[in-house]
Amino acid sequence: MTAASDHDLEGQIAEWRSYMRRRRELRHTDGEELEDHLRSQITELTEAGLHGDEAFLIGVKRMGSFDELSREFAREHSERLWKQLVLPGEPDASTAARTRRELPVMVLCAAVAALSVKVPGLFGIGFDDEGTFYARNLSLFALPALAAYFAWQRRVGPRVIGVLAALFVLGAVAANAYPLSDDSQSVVLSTIHLPLALWLVVGVAYVGGDWRSDRRRMDFIRFTGEWLIYFALIGLGGGVLTAFTVGTFNAIGLDAEGFIQSWLLPCGAAAAVVVAAWLVEAKQSVIENMAPVLTRVFTPLFVAALLAFLVAMVWTTNGINVERDALILFDLLLVVVLGLLLYALSARDPGARPGLFDRLQLALVVSALIIDVLVLVAITGRITEWGFSPNKTAALGENIILLTNLAWSAWLFLGFVRGRMPFGRLEQWQTRYILVYAVWAWTVVLVFPLVFNFG
Template identity: 50%
Template sequence: MTNTTSEPHNDSIFKEAIVVFSLAVLAAVLIKLPSIFGYDLDQNENLYFRNMSFFALPLVTAYFAWKRELKTKTILFLTIPFLMALTFANIYPFEQHADTEVLLALHLPVTLWLLVGIAFSGRQWRQSNERMNFIRFYGESFIYYVLIALGGGVLSGFMALIFGTIDIDIEPFFESWLLPCGATGAIIIAVWLAEIRSNLAANFAPVLAKLFSPLFAIMLITFLGVMAFTGKELITDREVLIAFDLLLIVVLALLLYSISARNSEDTPGVFDVIQVVLVVSALIADAVALLGISERIAEFGFTPNRVAALGLNLILLVNLIWSVVLYIRFLRGKSSFSVLEKWQTGYLTVYAAWGAIVVIVFPLLFGFE
């Protein structure tokens, strides 16, 4: 007997695949569009860098707007910030190698990421569980993107090997076409794979969280212990501070991913204790970084990078302090896990707001330097 119930589902998947691959091709075209007007990547790295958010994120937002059947009013609400961001990214007369230009390019995706989340959640964005679903989805999309990148790397290696046997150098093709177009289009594909295979991808979340949370906790504790034992001075080197902030961002992402992978109805367990240790370690590390940044400001004065780092670490400090409080209250049975979820998902708007401040205000404040 023929199963006719699966046919509509297969038809919808096929239709969606056409839309997604069309968007992926469009993303690949957009990344090469500036070169058509004479702005090659090699000679206009800054132009590409500050506009990197607009090659894929608007298309991801468009995909969710189509998939969730968002109303025209909501689509307009999402479109206007993208157009404003595009304007600010290109209207400022940045000096060559300006710090504010780099900060704009790095912070712009943070703010636009929130718009993608609104499109993903549709009318339910104000619900904390939907925001947490988006965090989980974002992590799963990243996993798929890494897998696609690994597969693409293997494919590229074999292509180079095969064409090398007939004395054809395809490295220029890799650098000019395959790498930029493939990396941009793969974002759309990764998002789609996470969307249609959410049940399978969800299995990754608890495994990765339980694997990396203890490892990062051990690393932070070891670092802080060695620093205290050796009596090393506070971190004041610029490159080290940047690396340290990146580490704290990774730890925060791991915390969010761990929370999203946990069943809020489960009782406290060993993994929750590990999470508290991780957050406390990150809190102490953030305090060390803040002291290091303060020393640099006191010695060398205010610059765009130092103010951006100071603001980010202060935001992280508030997030981590209250996260520790809520997690300990949960372990003691005085609060539910959902309270911690609401705090973390609600705090996403703070990061987006800070990103917007850096993008819009910093170039004006520091004179495009």
């Protein structure tokens, strides 16, 4: 083989290795064993006269799909999942040293996040005294600590740290410097959009400043889905803890509700943001087994729900209510659909052929696209009749952004399902579209209050 073909072959093997490492059922030694086997297959085939890329494809095909390999290793080592969940396992020296370094830093960042919730109280700002202050600043309590944890873990440079700090300061100024009344539409929009804008800032820290990399952005998308699962699990456990705390203290005549409302719930929620992120990094193998299962369970259910909604609309000839609560509900629905799509893409074997689940995802995207068009028609009619307002303008912009994403995703998915377009095009489109969400979120937070005179 020539030097150029050798380089191309190593690139293909590196891509295969990168995807294989996402399957945490396979340990590092398992991966090395599989790669050695693949290289042996390639050598045998190239000696028989095949080109390197042909040998690579045939070698991977002979070894079987990633899912089959994962299941095979899971069956052979069925005790691993339980050990990964409840035991520290038998890490090598480097892994053990990393855990010893990261755990105290995580605890420190979680403590900073928890205590930051109480800092406004030092200046006389209580939970019941300042109306929307805590709602507007909610993301500023926990996310800077989370970004700091990832910045330390990824060893980012001073320039990236400066960008992160500047963006968080900008968010704090936008949340507190504008003269927004508690009942204004702009304060509600800021409360909703600032956490999204700052979460994407955390993403810059998570990828170590390498935001131009499609692969690293997809890693952050995968992390977001796994973080949500862990945060929800911690929240459920916290609810049980709260119930037992109230009950046991009531049994001895003490009222613990004040402590719970002022300390346990707000501080615990802020700390859980950091703890959930640490758990994703430390126990990734457990969630990477659960998340694809949840995606495959809920995708057909959402397809059925959206199709039932469209049939009911046609049957009853009822239009969509465009009041604020209804608009938020529909936007959340479309976001959940995109979340299912994104996480399914991140967990998919890029070399696998289109199957039934891919067609279900296409049906999900097309159904959501139709609903988005109907919502846009309703919003446009309302704006034509009553004029622009912060809520209606934000809803219009968000649905146009979602419509663009859904429409092009449907086109790319259709091409992939029909075998006319590579899967990578769809994945690349989604990872690059994150920038659009970031720009829009910051626009709503920074520009809308000025355009609508802080109304």
